[in-house]
Amino acid sequence: MALWMETGSEPVTETEKADLDAIAALKESAAMELKEKGNQYVKMGKRYYSEAIDCYTRALNQKVLSDSDNSVLFSNRAHVNLLLGNYRRALVDAEDAIKRCPANVKALYRAAKASLSLNLLAEAKSHCENGLKHDPDNQEMKKLLKQIDSLKFDQDQREAQVSRAVGEAKDLLSAIESRGYKIGKSMFREVVGLRKPVLDKNKILHWPVLLLYAEVMSSDFIEDFCETDMFSAHLDMISF
Secondary structure (H helix, E strand, O other), X not given: OOOOOOOOOOOOOHHHHHHHXXXXXXXXXXXXXXXXXXXXXXXXXXXXXXXXXXXHHHHHHOOOOOHHHHHHHHHHHHHHHHHXXXXXXXXXXXXXXHHHOOXXXXXXXXXXXXXXXXXXXXXXXHHHHXXXXXXXXXXXXXXXXXXXXXXXXXXXXXXXXXXXXXXXXXXXXXXXXXXXXXXXXXXXXXXXXXXXXXXXXXXXXXXXXXXEEHHHOEXXXXXEEEOOOOXXXXXXXXXX
16 A cells, blocks of 8 residues: 655555545544444443543544534534533534534534533523524424523523612712712611612612610611601601
8 A cells, every 4th residue: 555655745646546545434434433332332321421432532533524424423422421511511512513514403402401501591592493493393402492491581580680789789879979978887787777778769868867865775767768858857756
């Protein structure tokens, strides 16, 4: 066989071409055998998952298979990584499979599962929707999408609540600073609890106010003292 060739050179003679074709055929056969061996290791259970990953990796490293075959190999390795809880690796493998064959529904499903496990809900939803474009009747994909939609709804609700709370806190701080008020350390929490100042929709501040009567060792607590109120309006309601 004419194997002694300069690096980077092209085969010239028919013999050289035939030799290279034969080598490629051998490597392709070896890659397919490694794929099937990896599949067998997966069926043998968790104890053999690392061997399965090694077989799929060695098959990919042959670099002789078609994009379609390599897509299957990446998808299979993603499956094993999912089973092992290696979600980031599973996602990378599944997305590599999708790049080589966008219609690989198993790869899309595994990408969605890995994304969900990483709490990447938007990505998980996108992979599911793409999978259903290629296989509209896939019940597992539909079930997964329903689960993702439910989790995403809850996540969006929480994020909206946090966003509102942050906005309200910023508005409150801005209102306090614009009035030149200085906030000291919280005191008498055992009396006032966790009540805090509030800025209403008309941009008016409401304060929790504690009145202390040191000479008689007593106190009164006003939960909502509007900044536009007069002390006398509240004192009239307090009995001594």
